[in-house]
Amino acid sequence: MCGIVGYIGDKKATPILINGLLSLEYRGYDSAGIAVIQNNEICTFKDKGRVANLQKAPELNNLTSNIGIAHTRWATHGKPSKENSHPHLDNSNNFAVVHNGIIENYNELKEFLSSKGYKFLSETDTEVIPNLIHYYYTNEIFEGDKFLQAVKVATNKLKGSYAIEVISKLHPDRIIVVRKDSPLVIGTKATENFIASDIPAILSYTKDFYLLDDYEYAVVYKDHVQFFDNTLSEHSKPVKNIEWDATSAEKNGYEDYMLKEIYEQPNAILETIGTRLKLGENCCFDDIGITKEYLQKINKIYIVACGTAMHAGLVGKVALEKLTHIPTEVDIASEFRYRDPILNEKTLCIFISQSGETADTIAALKLSKSKGAKTLAISNVVGSSITREADYSIYTHAGPEIAVASTKAYTSQIVLLIILAIYFAENLQSTNSSVLNNLKNDILDLPTKLETVLTETENIKDFAKKVYNETDMYFLGRGTDYAVSMEGSLKLKEISYIHSESYAAGELKHGPIALIENGVTVIGILTNPDLVEKTISNIQEVVSRGAKTLIITNQNITNNNFDFVIDIPETNNLISPILSIVPLQLLAYYISKYKGLDVDKPRNLAKSVTVE
Ligand code: F6R
Secondary structure: OOEEEEEEOOOOHHHHHHHHHHHHHHHOOOEEEEEEEEOOEEEEEEEEOOHHHHHOOHHHHHOOOOEEEEEEEOOOOOOOOOOOOOOEEOOOOOEEEEEEEEEOOHHHHHHHHHHOOOOOOOOOOOOHHHHHHHHHHHHOOOOOOHHHHHHHHHHHOOOEEEEEEEEEOOEEEEEEEEEEEOOOEEEEOOOOEEEEOOHHHHOOOOOEEEEOOOOEEEEEOOOOEEEEOOOOOEEOOOOEEOOOOHHHHOOOOOOOHHHHHHHOHHHHHHHHHOOOOOOOOOOOOHHHOOOHHHHHHOOEEEEEEOHHHHHHHHHHHHHHHHHHOOOEEEEEHHHHOOOOOOOOOOEEEEEEEOOOOOHHHHHHHHHHHHOOOEEEEEEOOOOOHHHHHOOEEEEOOOOOOOOOOOOHHHHHHHHHHHHHHHHHHHHHOOOOHHHHHHHHHHHHHHHHHHHHHHOOHHHHHHHHHHHOOOOEEEEEEOOHHHHHHHHHHHHHHHHHOOEEEEEEHHHHHHOHHHHOOOOOEEEEEEOOOOOHHHHHHHHHHHHOOOOEEEEEEOOOOOOOOOOEEEEOOOOOOOOHHHHHHHHHHHHHHHHHHHOOOOOOOOOOOOOOOOOO
16 A cells, blocks of 8 residues: 655656656555655655645645655555655655555664654654664765665664655665565666556556566666665666556546446456467466476365455356366465465465555465465566466456456456366366367357446446445345355445445345345345246345345346346356446446545555555
């Protein structure tokens, strides 16, 4: 959480920093600030509130500096306030720092610095960093680059996670950056360099990027970048060319990123299928390097992720078990990492993360590796941390997802998991090829069927208008429909702040039905022909207790007791979540709009959860 930006080059830094912050606001937006070096002094401007608020400061127009760092905050230590906003300076105003992450031992470091006479102006963990740098810069004798060495010694004292940018008025020609468990990229051009928490923030300036590793230091000058490891030995680093184009990270006429991203799903699915699945051929994942011998050894699969990515895993589990017959479990990363899971070399652990930077998912991956399991990362971001940690990596090709609420990443993750399950099944010969061929046909039809689902938008909007003032909603389904109901419920609570819960339809009568009373909204997902009658019976039970119902179905439902029915195209039950989630995404979106909320930046949330 928190977004950081940096610029050094031949242009004015401020507009570039502000633009970068605007596109990083999804990572946090309770305060924002910038620091530049002007007339040999560090000038900072910061305030609580959004970047737009900061942007109004008339003083910003007077800044002509070509070097600066900037930050948009998601508060962890200390309330949103001007004092707690970044950048933070050391007591002598020589060093300015922006930081994304959490310094776990900041109290201890604060005590140490206080004993040396340092004063603290904020409640943040970050403020220890510039002061530590100052302390080591002035009190330790260094040979060579004093600035870099002071940053290194200071950051080696930090426990926790960090992506840090440091500028110094004593060294106005460079920005020093370092990361550990928090994302940071450097965009590069001939006479200017850009730093950001993620690629889209600076994609309009360059497509050439350096991806920094944990404990790696970069000294960023206007016309070159130097890289150092944790012993400060210098090394070179390849530039990575990023294929996304800048317009894909803009709204393109849509009112909000979330709506744009919902509508991008047919294309995201098409791109994710890519060349991995073709009719008449075996699925192709040979590039990732999983051998047939290893596949034959696997006796257990874990899918580990958080939030929406975990919900995609629930659908993947059904596909993997059905097609490969390998027992598969889905775990929440923050639980998995602390429950001492039983893992060995015959276990394959699959980690799903849109951003590839989620702290709990990365920690769970590291744990699995240390216990001897093989690890496979599924991410949407090339070169993200989980893909660099894992034994094998594959990518969804959903394009940049900017809205905090995940939509196109979820459906892309499901399609990729299912193609992977087919690939495993083909190699293991665990499922009849005609079953697999039918499924492949259905997958290839998904983009067209998604377009059909999107034509239901107006109907869903009508339903949203009827229910947006409600305080509670319930989502019901069985099998993969239950997995979708969990995701539908999460989308609703995230962006509309309506309390909602999802239940396996058969579980209702074991307790939750007590909550059903006249007028309450119940949303049923019915796409599994084998289970549809049973789910209908459960929904009848809520209808007879006065519930208002919305049904998402691809079955021919003759019962007309339901208030609203959205018909979606029929498809194989393993992939129906990719279609049935779309009306629920739209429902959450329009309810949020009717309530006048900020759809793309819901309260208390950030896109990338890089803290525990
Ligand atoms: C919900 C949402 C979150 C993320 C979760 C994991 O809409 O976006 O639940 O799915 O924080 O994020 P990634 O996939 O980046 O690991």
